[in-house]
Amino acid sequence: MVRRADRLRRLWTADPVALLPRPVRRRAATIGALVRDRLPVFGSSLRSTRVTSWLGIALAVTFPVCFATGLVSHLIQHPPGWFDWPSTPTQLYRVTQGVHVATGIATVPILLAKLWSVYPKLFEWPPVRNLAHLLSRLSVFVLIGAALAQVTTGILNIARWYPPMPFFFTVAHHWLAWIAIGALLVHIAVQLPTVRTALARHPADPGGGHAVRRRGVLSAVGAAVGVVTLVSVGQTVRPLSRLDLLAPRRPDIGPQHLPVNKSAVEAGVSRADDRYRLRIDGPRPRTLTLAELTALPQRTVALPIACVEGWSATGHWTGVPIRHLLALVGAPPGSRLRVSSAQRGGLYRAATLPAAHCRDPRSLLALRLNGAELDLDHGYPCRVIAPNLPGVLQTKWVEHLVVLP
Template identity: 75%
Template sequence: MTRLWTADPISLLPGPLRNRASAIGALVRDRLPRFGSPLRSTRLTSWLGIALAVTFSVCFVTGLTSHLIQHPPSWFAWPSAPTQLYRITQGVHVATGIATVPILLAKLWSVYPKLFEWPPVRSIAHLLSRLSVFVLIGAGLAQVTTGILNIARWYPPMPFFFTVAHHWLAWVAIGALLVHIAVQLPTVRAALARAPSPHPATDQPAPPVADRDRPASPVASDQPALAAATNRPEPPVDGTDQPGPATAPGGRDRAEAAGTGPAMQRRGLLGAVGAAVGVVTLVSVGQTVRPLSRLDLLAPRRPDIGPQQLPVNKSAVEAGVARADDRYRLHIDGPHPHTLTLAELTALPQHTVALPIACVEGWSATAHWTGVPIPDLLALVGAPAGSRLRVESAQRGGLYRAAVWPAAHCHDPRSLLALRLNGAELDLDHGFPCRVIAPNLPGVMQTKWVDRLVVLP
């Protein structure tokens, strides 16, 4: 069983088939693109892989948190305090996802030649390792791409519901990452345990020599071209078989001493990747960190631009909502249902709180909201302690026209049915005549244009 697990599949073939497969493989290998670079090394790839594992893990944990808040299972409970918690977790999620882009591109560049190595499968263990790599690459690229499209709110390229697809792809990506870590951990530990090598070839595994120790075949004697290809030694996978000035005898040490050899250049490459991460973070994190908002070149929202100096994702026109007239009524369904006019809502005791809107796209902004505390409305209809609340919008379409609030938020005195924003009547795009606002909830659950509240057990 152990031999089958680690054996080269070609070696298990009968003699004539084994030789023919080896000869064909040699021809295919010689025609593969190499895209060589002296900067590639196992050590460089290991450092990039560690950075990628960190960013993927952070994105997975924070993204899963956001998903559980919006689609909570029975065992999950999300608190209403601290007020800024969701703002932080989702801001970290989006900022880390954007910072992943240069790391992922550098990682793919560093392993690109290995994607074309021959033979493509050397054993069952090698097959599983390669499958995990391709699944990880596909899922990682899909996650980053769809995440950026969602940040930009550009949905035509995604003919699926982003939230569900992003959630399940995250599980695929993290599963493939764990398999890849388990397979590559010995290689990574060995690469990082030794001092950096100035020569890329010492950091690369020795390339297999085609048909070594294999008997000659009548097929090879009948086909000279195949025989020649079979006996030709395989060049390094990264194409560094042609020595340059830095790798020529005597020149390598001089290049390293001058700080221009491959090892120093690899450090420079890592530094360039780190600088790219810093730049993309600096020009996008301003949508969450207000002092950096003027540097917000890549993010689609600035926290101080929009109606009443507050951004909106969906306008009233996009939602198909017209301005309410004097016939507006708020329906509250509970043990003792009530229907309230806008004038009656305005006559109820009003409170003002400072709360952020924190959206899944990563932007957030704090504003002062004035309105009727949600606990007062629950008491008005005789809702029992621990009740939850379904908030329904006058917007008749869309997956987020209604939201169910956890009990902790329903009974928090800072949760409001807001009628005013920053001291002024709500703009229509912000939900006139009223919207809900609560601490530590995603923006998609802060429903606008509210026309019904339903008390749930």
């Protein structure tokens, strides 16, 4: 057993060239010398293992936070049977998705600095020194590819610019996140000894103030993170909304002072008025006109719309409590509600309201916003508004409700 472990250890750390026959080793050495002489030389004194290690630690913080909050959003939108998302605290999804987008944006300067600090290693010779080195390089390539893809597609989604993405963003982003986090864990495991050594002591500065300038690199990256966060987080943090230069929308601009992701024109919806009918399928099915719906008991609540793109804004909504509609058709306790829109087509034309949200008295089929009739772009004649849910699940232009067990 000990001998086998020793053989595995030697194989893990052995130079692969040393395992080749002697004539092949000579030829490999000759080729290696020729290649080495032609490799570019990177002489920047700002790069160091210590700088790279600190940047790696920063990514090891932002990536898991971004991954965890993104996973929460994915589970809410595509819930497996074991997952139940509560209706309280009201602001929870607003916070988690705001943090998700903010950390994703903050990752950009850190990731770029990390790539700058390590890209000379792409030109090292030999390209692979042993199996451990091979695993490290493979994890780096996978991590870089997945990280760049995640950041790029995430920014495109925030900007709602989908033509460059010929795939369903949510699914692709989800699985890329798993690939990125897996590669990150492998990379951390492989590089941890190097990081610990690099950070264990301050290296001696051979002169020229190199150590000071390297600290300046880290300070510059930190400042860049602070700036991009400050000028983008205003779409979630209302007091900073006037500074959100990089955010694609402000939370106070739009019909009735709330942003709109999809307009009625984009959804192919027009005003129904007298022709409108709300069908509710349950133990005692009902069909309601707009006048009958308006005559039902109503309440007003202050709830945010929190969008997956990171923006959120609070409005005062007035409408019929969902649980009152469920009682109207004799729905049993614990029922869920399938909500369908008059929108024709689209991945989120219909959504299921969880049982916890159906029970919550703040969940409404809203008819009014901020004291006025719903604007058509906000879902006239009625839309769902519920606490602690993504905006994509708060269906607009509601025309059909189905009680589910």
